[in-house]
Amino acid sequence: MPPDAARRSDRSRRAILVAALELVEAVGYARLTIEAVAARAGVGKQTIYRWWPAKGPLLFDAFIELVPAVPDAVITHDLVGDLVVELRDAVVELEDRRFDQVCRALVHEGRTDLVTLLLMPRRVVLEERLRVAHRIGEVRADADLEAAAELLLGALYQRWLLRSAPLTREYADSVVGLVMRALRP
Missing domain, CATH: 1.10.10.60 (Homeodomain-like)
Structure with missing residues (x-):
């Protein structure tokens, strides 16, 4: 045979x-x-x-x-805690050498479509968590949830891409704090 x-x-x-x-x-x-x-x-x-x-x-x-996919949104009774977990996970992902090398390679080749596919799952998770928070009144009624997710992740991605400063858990926590000040009812 x-x-x-x-x-x-x-x-x-x-x-x-x-x-x-x-x-x-x-x-x-x-x-x-x-x-x-x-x-x-x-x-x-x-x-x-x-x-x-x-x-x-x-x-x-x-x-x-x-490489394992981004897990589903963590939804507890603590919005800030959930967002901190998500952003800290993003920091760990961005600091992973394989992820870093692959994303930087795709950026170098101008394949922003592929970079978007790699980064989008985390944004979807954040938007899902923010939608739940919106429904139960944890964020302002007029909040733009897509923009909020972009603000949360955009700060991390810019620091990662430009290597302008260390990408740390503390930085992620600070970003969550700043965004939450704008989102609170």
């Missing part, structure tokens, strides 16, 4: 994705090559190029398929 080509293909695809994440973490985006990924995955370069035109889209797929 001949080997199952689909199973071999799935195995090769997964090996490529794993190798790409391991290498970007080890050597960074600038030094990452398709040749190195192919060697580590035990496949030919042509196999990689058959599925991905460049290392940016390869890393995006690796990240989407192999």
Whole structure:
């Protein structure tokens, strides 16, 4: 019985994705090559190029398929505490070397569409938590919840992208405090 080509293909695809994440973490985006990924995955370069035109889209797929997704919103009776947890989790995510390397690579390649896909789940979680708070009167009736989520995350993303200052839990807490002053009824 001949080997199952689909199973071999799935195995090769997964090996490529794993190798790409391991290498970007080890050597960074600038030094990452398709040749190195192919060697580590035990496949030919042509196999990689058959599925991905460049290392940016390869890393995006690796990240989407192999890195755990952002969990659903945490909803307790403490809005500020919930927002602090979400922003602290965002800080941890942004400081993760793999996430950092993949996002910076995509920004460098001008793939803001892919960066948006990586960053959007956390914004959706924040908007969901803010909608619950809005319904029960924890935030002003006229609050723009999309803008509030953007303010919360935008400050973190700018500091991360520009490396203008350390990205810390304390900074995340401060951002939550500032935004909450504007949102309270």
